[in-house]
Amino acid sequence: MLRIDSIDAWQAYRKNVDGDIGLVPTMGALHAGHLSLVNAAKSSNEHVVVSIFVNPTQFNQANDFEKYPNTLDEDLSQLAQSGVDAVFMPTFELMYPDNYIYQLTEKDLSTQFCGAHRPGHFDGVLTVVMKLLNLVQPNQAFFGEKDFQQLALIKGMVKAFFINTQIVSCPIVREADGLAMSSRNLRLSAIERKVAPQLYATLNSDSTLKEKTEHLNTIGFDVDYLAVMGDRLLVAATLGEIRLIDNVPYDMPGDKA
Ligand code: PAF
Numbered sequence: 001m002l003r004i005d006s007i008d009a010w011q012a013y014r015k016n017v018d019g020d021i022g023l024v025p026t027m028g029a030l031h032a033g034h035l036s037l038v039n040a041a042k043s044s045n046e047h048v049v050v051s052i053f054v055n056p057t058q059f060n061q062a063n064d065f066e067k068y069p070n071t072l073d074e075d076l077s078q079l080a081q082s083g084v085d086a087v088f089m090p091t092f093e094l095m096y097p098d099n100y101i102y103q104l105t106e107k108d109l110s111t112q113f114c115g116a117h118r119p120g121h122f123d124g125v126l127t128v129v130m131k132l133l134n135l136v137q138p139n140q141a142f143f144g145e146k147d148f149q150q151l152a153l154i155k156g157m158v159k160a161f162f163i164n165t166q167i168v169s170c171p172i173v174r175e176a177d178g179l180a181m182s183s184r185n186l187r188l189s190a191i192e193r194k195v196a197p198q199l200y201a202t203l204n205s206d207s208t209l210k211e212k213t214e215h216l217n218t219i220g221f222d223v224d225y226l227a228v229m230g231d232r233l234l235v236a237a238t239l240g241e242i243r244l245i246d247n248v249p250y251d252m253p254g255d256k257a
Pocket of ligand 1: 025026027053055058125128129147150
């Protein structure tokens, strides 16, 4: 597996790639959810490239960025074992030669749900994903459905800017107790980790949106929002210091509001 940490080296590599490329963009601290994206990429592309870049512009709280888990050695060995061809690991200076003076903003969906609680978050996500798509020029790029709003915004951006990459969405991978896999789960305390699966259980419970929200707030979460987006029920809630998100299919619009 090639490790590429400069734009020049990446572009030299890209020129010589023959065949389809599947890109899996990540911020590291990899788990089985990321590996499912890698497997999906492998199944439909000759080459799989994973980027690891903890993108500072999408963190609206310095503390969250500083404490973002870093498990680089483990990440690299998992990716090598999974048959990834190249890992692209740029620095901030390389990814943002403009120091983030140029930004990509979506003006509708990005202001709702997570966007309403994390100002600037989706500007950072869309800007870095656009940079990665332009650099890597993949045939397909793979994203998890856990970040459902992010996925919708990336699909919209690719369409709006005529980007020649197919965005492939992959199902949420869960722990045995239902908790959606997330790099941030590593930061939950032992007690919080026991409570965390209640987020998914509550989304699935037979109750109204108001009752679900009240229940989560009662058992220790601080709910940012619990709301329907299209055919999904989305939730974002903080447990201790850790903000968790999740979503489930929602097929009874109106009934449970
Ligand atoms: O979902 C993530 O890990 C990040 O938001 C992404 C897409 C890699 C952009 O930094």
